[in-house]
Amino acid sequence: MKDTKVATRQMSTLKKNDIFWGYLFIAPTLLGLLIFYIFPVFQTFYYSFNDWGDFGNYSWSGLQNYKDMFDDPQIWYSFRNTLVYAFVMVPFSIAISIVIAVLLNQKIKGLTIYRTLFFLPVVTMPAAIGMIWKWLYNADYGIINHMLEWFSIDGPSWLTDPNWVLISIIIVGTWSAIGTNMVILLSGLQGIPKSLYEAASLDGASPIYSFFKITLPLLSPTIFFVAVISFISAFQVFDFIFMMVSPTNPAIDSAQSVIYLFYHYAFVIGEKGIAAAIAFVLFIIILVLTIIQFRLQKRWVHYE
Amino acid sequence: MKKFYVVLIIFLVFTLGACSSNDEGASADGKATIKYAYWDKNQEDMLKDIVKAFNKDYPNIQVKLELTPYDQYFTKLDAAATGGSLPDVFWMNGPNFVKYASNEMLEPINNRIKDDELDLSPYPKGLLGLYQYEDKTYALPKDYDTVGLWYNKKLFDEAGIDYPNEAWKWDDLVEAAKALTNPDKDIYGIAAFIQDAQASYFNTILANGGYIISEDKTESGFDDPNTIDGIQKYYDLIHKHKVSPTHAQMETTDATSMFESGKVAMMFQASYMIPQFKANEYTNEHADVALLPEMQKRSNVIHGLGNVIAKNSENKDAAWKFVTFLSSEKAAVMQAESGIIPAYEGTQDAWTKSTPNFNLQVFLDMAEVAEPYPVSKDTSKWSTIIQDNLAKAWSGQITVEEASEKIDKQMEEVLASE
Incomplete structure (x- = not known):
């Protein structure tokens, strides 16, 4: 009796010790997360109910920021643009990434060169990407329209025509998203046992048939992960739009994203309260969308 | 995780930086x-020389130069304030x-000017006015920028037209622009851009006898x-x-680039573009500058x-x-030689x-006919x-009148809430 009691007490101090050390080891990350990510979320929420003055002065203004925000027609344009961007760009980029990942999972010559090429946009600064694409898209002197001329096609004014500007942005977004998606999908592909393909080919399945029946289902957890992070980053699209489309651009209403408008409010005209309100509404939208995605995963994601 | 380490490092750098900077300030x-x-950044070397010259007169005052690129300058200054x-x-x-002045971040200097019997007459009036708030002066002018009519001599010669001169009225500008425009070669007489207010429509508004904001x-x-009407006349050029x-064309390739590649024969542009036009071989050879044409009068903005001195400075x-x-005057000459227009009258030669x-x-x-920004x-x-x-x-979505009406209404709302 006596012995067991001592044992339990020892166990519990040991456990306590373990817990202490456990927390100590994750403390740097946890503290960083709390101070630099979690706390600002609540702070932003609080500031969205305040009127910002100069030099950090603020005063309670209730729902005024949200009212001002929804009174601005720009906010509706920017939400529309962001939604269209996300819902077109994400499926497109994932589909292309899957195809490229599958192709780069074969044993072909110059494999690492191709992988590097497709990954390059990821390690390039978005601002630089925006600058380069702005030149490519230039309606009068750009290389894209120049090449279209060879086929006697009169290229559109990519970045100043309201009908084209969002498409142009989606193309750049897709192009720069493929790299990250591809790497994640490649790692997913390499987790699929080769024996499955061998068995399928012995049974006479064509490569396309086994792509749809083996690759896609077994890759679905990875695709799901890619979809979730792609949607989150697509809703926060900003940098290369900022570089390619100036505020005086005639197509600005069809081009600006929510974060573009957020930037305008926060840093151009200094209305940080309204900016906080925009950020918070966007946060809610992303949150809801992510929850929906997690709910829907049961229908199509196969875990082994 | 990576992000966190970056943040941690930044955090450490800042806190350590703060520790080491405590030894500053006045001493006995x-x-x-x-x-x-x-x-x-272009003025860094010149400013270092000025500090050196300053230390000859005042060896006890040590000046630390802090360069912050313009894009972050006011963000950083706001945070510091x-x-x-x-x-x-x-x-x-x-x-x-x-x-900054209305939030009492700056030190008014009227009394110091009075005590030192400092002569303000060498500085342009429009410039002194820019830094006055509620009858107090807060800054001594450093330099200034005004606007001129830049033109491409080569294109003028090819079209056989006389260069712009001081007798030009607005109509002369329009006539010349018509003669210079050559749609076959994609050459335009002038670029009526709006991307930079200071270099563009602010000037036609003022020259036409209008104003942007009341005194x-x-x-x-x-x-x-x-x-x-001042905006309309500028707009009519397109x-x-x-x-x-067109506006869309100038959004695609900015007006200055068109001027620099000989696609545009004239443009309004401020003096801060001189280094760029000088560095560009084509404009250095073919460009020159003339007075802006007279509308109801000759005018332009000066900025x-x-x-300024911080209100809570310890020194x-x-x-x-x-x-x-x-x-x-001494510092002004040093600025002039480095290519910046000094605000001090008589040193600009x-x-x-x-x-x-x-x-x-x-x-x-x-500058003589300029109005404050x-x-x-x-x-x-x-x-x-x-x-x-x-x-x-x-871009043709609304008329100039409709735009002006909207601007007037929205701008008055902002001004009323100040």
């Missing part, structure tokens, strides 16, 4: 250290001045028929006379930087000595001689309103 033996913040750690002396521009900063000038690239006397030195290819006297003459407390709020609405007019 009259020695003082002051910080001087500015944003133009919020935290009560502004540099002792720093560059200020018009659009941000009233915000007491309570009213918008966009309901004044002269203002609207939409009526067809002598300018210049001022050196105001040392800071004041440095500010007066920065705006002195060195500047006009610094670039013999261009007739830089124009910018000094334009329009500012109020929330300049950026209404300047984006003007910009956004004019962009809609320029």
Whole structure:
């Protein structure tokens, strides 16, 4: 009796010790997360109910920021643009990434060169990407329209025509998203046992048939992960739009994203309260969308 | 995780940096250290020389130069002002001045000017006015920028037209632009751009007898028929006379690039573009500058930087000595030689001689007829309103009158809430 009691007490101090050390080891990350990510979320929420003055002065203004925000027609344009961007760009980029990942999972010559090429946009600064694409898209002197001329096609004014500007942005977004998606999908592909393909080919399945029946289902957890992070980053699209489309651009209403408008409010005209309100509404939208995605995963994601 | 380490490192750098900077400030033996913040890297060497010259007169005052690129300058300054750690002396521009002055972040210098019997007559009036708020002066002018009519001599020669001269009226400009425009070669007479208000429509508004903001900063000038007409005349260059690239074209390739590649024969442009036009081989050879044409009168905006002292500086006397030195004749000559127009009257000869290819006297003459750059407390709020609405007019979505009406209404709302 006596012995067991001592044992339990020892166990519990040991456990306590373990817990202490456990927390100590994750403390740097946890503290960083709390101070630099979690706390600002609540702070932003609080500031969205305040009127910002100069030099950090603020005063309670209730729902005024949200009212001002929804009174601005720009906010509706920017939400529309962001939604269209996300819902077109994400499926497109994932589909292309899957195809490229599958192709780069074969044993072909110059494999690492191709992988590097497709990954390059990821390690390039978005601002630089925006600058380069702005030149490519230039309606009068750009290389894209120049090449279209060879086929006697009169290229559109990519970045100043309201009908084209969002498409142009989606193309750049897709192009720069493929790299990250591809790497994640490649790692997913390499987790699929080769024996499955061998068995399928012995049974006479064509490569396309086994792509749809083996690759896609077994890759679905990875695709799901890619979809979730792609949607989150697509809703926060900003940098290369900022570089390619100036505020005086005639197509600005069809081009600006929510974060573009957020930037305008926060840093151009200094209305940080309204900016906080925009950020918070966007946060809610992303949150809801992510929850929906997690709910829907049961229908199509196969875990082994 | 990676992000976190970056943040951690930044955090450490900042906290350690803060520890090491505690030994500054005034000490008993009259020695003082002051910080001087500015944003133009091109002026770094010149400012170092000025500090050296300053230390010959005042060996006890140590000046630390703090360079922050313009894009981050006011963000950083705002944060410093919020935290009560502004540099002792720093560059200020018009659009941000009233915000800082009205929030008592700056030290008024009228009494110091009076005590030192400092002569203000060498500085342009429009420039001194820019840094006055509620009858107090806050800055001594450092330099200034005015606007001129840049033109391409080669294109003028090819079209067989005389270069712009001081007798030009607005109609002469339009006629010349018509003769210079050659649609087959994609050459336009002029670029009626709006991307930079200071270099463009602000000047036609003023020259046409209009105004942008009333002197007491309570009213918008966009309901004044002269203002609207001043914008309309500039706008007509694209939409009526067809002598300018369209707004969409200038959004695709900016007007200055078109001018630099010989696609545009004339453009309004401010003196801050001189280094760029000088560095570009084509414009260095073929471009020159003339006075802006007269409309109802000849006018343009003047904007210049001022050196200000922080209200909570611990070394105001040392800071004041440095500010007066920065705006002195001696420092002005050093600036002039480096290619910046000094605000000090009579020292600009060195500047006009610094670039013999261009007739830089124009910018000094334009300063005589210049009006201060329009500012109020929330300049950026209404300047984006003007910009956004004019962009809609320029791209043909609304008329200039509709745009002006909207600007007037929205701008008055902003001004009323200041």
